[in-house]
Amino acid sequence: MTPLDLLCPIPFHEADPARRARILSRLADTELFAALIEEPADDRAELRIFPLEDGPAALACDAEDRLADFIGGPVAYVALPGRVLAAALVTENRGLLVNPGQPSQMLLDADALAWLGRALLAEPSLAPDEAPRRIQPPRTAVVQALAEPISLRLGDMVGLVESAALVQAEWADGRGNHTLILKGVDDSRRPAVAKAFAELFAFLPEVDGGIDLAFSDVEHSRDALILVPPAPEEPQPAPKRDPNAPPRLR
Numbered sequence: 001m002t003p004l005d006l007l008c009p010i011p012f013h014e015a016d017p018a019r020r021a022r023i024l025s026r027l028a029d030t031e032l033f034a035a036l037i038e039e040p041a042d043d044r045a046e047l048r049i050f051p052l053e054d055g056p057a058a059l060a061c062d063a064e065d066r067l068a069d070f071i072g073g074p075v076a077y078v079a080l081p082g083r084v085l086a087a088a089l090v091t092e093n094r095g096l097l098v099n100p101g102q103p104s105q106m107l108l109d110a111d112a113l114a115w116l117g118r119a120l121l122a123e124p125s126l127a128p129d130e131a132p133r134r135i136q137p138p139r140t141a142v143v144q145a146l147a148e149p150i151s152l153r154l155g156d157m158v159g160l161v162e163s164a165a166l167v168q169a170e171w172a173d174g175r176g177n178h179t180l181i182l183k184g185v186d187d188s189r190r191p192a193v194a195k196a197f198a199e200l201f202a203f204l205p206e207v208d209g210g211i212d213l214a215f216s217d218v219e220h221s222r223d224a225l226i227l228v229p230p231a232p233e234e235p236q237p238a239p240k241r242d243p244n245a246p247p248r249l250r
Helices: 017-028 064-071 082-091 110-119 140-155 187-202
Strands: 031-035 049-052 055-061 077-081 095-098 106-108 134-136 163-170 176-183 211-215 225-227
Touching: 017 082, 017 106, 017 110, 017 140, 017 187, 031 064, 031 082, 049 095, 055 064, 055 082, 077 082, 082 095, 082 110, 095 110, 106 110, 140 163, 140 187, 140 225, 176 187, 187 211
Parallel strands: 055 095, 176 211
Antiparallel strands: 031 055, 031 077, 049 055, 095 106, 134 163, 163 176, 163 225
């Protein structure tokens, strides 16, 4: 099961709009293996286009073996992020067939790929520089909608973000909204981290008052929902080979 599969307990096209948006968000950041007509030459690659009933579409999978299994043998391919592949197909008014025969199978037409591209243009809404006048726990409905997606995004940022705190914040001007406070982010990384979360929020149900992003290295409030990235995996030492074992033949 791949990360896309895990987001598809029911088929993509049977999911509700909020679930489909989350799947598309993950697709944008997934490395896809797209079928080519032939091996790339001189840094140029021509996608293999299939004449489907819903219109011409490229074929891509989130694992090399899935692509080969579907084609039925070796196939030339190019590996690139879903967002890059989607942008290239939109310009040619073509769709994209993803992971046929797998739990995360989806067929996206040019309009769906264009919507994906617009969502990826989202820019972060940054909280005021001053500390909030008041902090309260996040609303239950907001926690239910955001906790899992934020946790998944933090999983992509191991080593970049120490922790995140979701709160309701009230500011000096009387404005109140939900704010995600990110701790332990290096100054040079903050623009990219903020952009990544802005894109995430663009694919989630809208929250009343919106969601601001803030960076702070002070301790999180007790009223916050605190989320942390998973611990980095320790490299596993290579197993020692038995010196008495027979040689391995290729």
